[in-house]
Amino acid sequence: MMNDNEDTGYQKIERYNDEVIGNIASHYKEILGAIGEDPKREGILKTPERAAKALQYLTHGYDLDAAEILRSAMFKEDYSQMVIVKDIEVYSLCEHHLLPFFGKAHIAYIPNGHIVGLSKIPRVVDVFARRLQVQERLTNEIRDCIQDTLNPAGVAVVIECKHMCMSMRGIQKQNSVTTTSAFTGAFSNDKTRSEFLKLITADLS
Incomplete structure (x- = not known):
């Protein structure tokens, strides 16, 4: 319940x-x-x-509203630089074989009058991941939800996952990783997109 x-x-x-x-x-x-x-x-x-x-x-993501999660913690703020939440754990089920795929998501947005509580972005990932999925659609759904709800200047999503349907059956390649990406707005610009990709691969510690 x-x-x-x-x-x-x-x-x-x-x-x-x-x-x-x-x-x-x-x-x-x-x-x-x-x-x-x-x-x-x-x-x-x-x-x-x-x-x-x-x-x-x-699969309880079917009963959750990702847009409502974002709207519950939207705040007006005069900030227009890139906001990145990276290394978000992803666990989902492949809709073709009902086997897990798992990895990390890296998400950025450029505010356009509103920011969102940082914990809400991983929750949006969970809403769509906790459904039967393919990684390509999961990537797009996260991007579209953030873009449509926050109306930022741009959204970037990169997901890297290992798929058990590849590791445990079929081709049985245990170390293969699938990477998908989706961008809107300012991230369609090569310079902005390159900055995002550089930041998600950098070790800033």
Whole structure:
């Protein structure tokens, strides 16, 4: 069950929807039998319910509104330089095989009269990542949400992920990384985009 949190502008799962869990668990029980397992075996007896709860959590982004998360912490501010939040952890499920892909997102925007609370940007990433995804669409959805909600002078998104559908099956290339990017506005300019890319790869410590 999703509960509203008025203070932070997003919803948090505090308990699961029993009807949904029961429905998903029944299908997992059938799948276990179909692959040759004994759903009544002690070690697997509660696996359908555990897997159902995990799946509901991993896809709870469908019930969240990313734009509302941003609007809950928008502030008028006369600042027009690049704002970057980098190394945001990304965990999602590939919609083709229901296997995880994970990595990091680097996001920047150039304010145009409004800034946003920095914690909201990683939450926007989570909203779209906690759905069945492909990395290309995930990149665009994050970009479009920030652009449409904040109306900044530009948005930049770069995501780097490893895909278990490549590492565990198919081509089985364990060390391959997929990088996607999406830009709007000022980041379409080569100089601005290059500055962003330089900053997200720099070690400023």
